[in-house]
Amino acid sequence: MRHNKHHASLGVTRAHRRAMLSNLAASLIEHGRIETTLTKAKALRPFIEKAVTKAKHAAAKAEKKDAVHLRRLVLADIRNEDAVTKLFNELHQQFAQRAGGYTRIYKLGARRSSDAAEMALIEFVKADDTGYKKSSGRPAAKGKGRASPPAETAAPAAEAPAPAAGETKA
DSSP, X not given: OOTTOOOOOTTSOHHHHHHHHHHHHHHHHHHSEEEEEHHHHHHHHHHHHHHXXXXXXXXXXSSHHHHHHHHXXXXXXXXXXXXXXXXXXXXXXXXXXXXXXXXXXXXXXXXXXXXXXXXXXXXXXXXXXXXOOOOSSOOOOSSTTOOXXXXXXXXXXXXXXXXXXXXXXX
């Protein structure tokens, strides 16, 4: 059976897909944000978030051999030693209080130059970013029980424009 085996193939072979995701992840770690197609950004999100989680777990390990093991697992996926070093030494600290959702994808619209592919910006979420919160209840009812508008918004009669020449006030 092939349950839970779906992933975006991106129209390339398995080896090409792994290499592409590795390079995209290394670029994202080095630059903090990258612009790519929406499909590639959606494929990159779980790939990079698993690597960040492994970096966080490595920082929490008491024994060095466990941390080295996790680093080597990430290095097998992201084959750029500088990017992995930056992830394990610096970036994992900004996600220490975050339980997941380390990246955010912004849709940018269609590419204008060639194939009109849907473009996206993928970036790491800042440490102090709380994101969107769900509302705690129903919004206030419209109409019933509303107070009159504040006096500031109502225009006083003295500030009404003067009638033009030849017009009379009615």
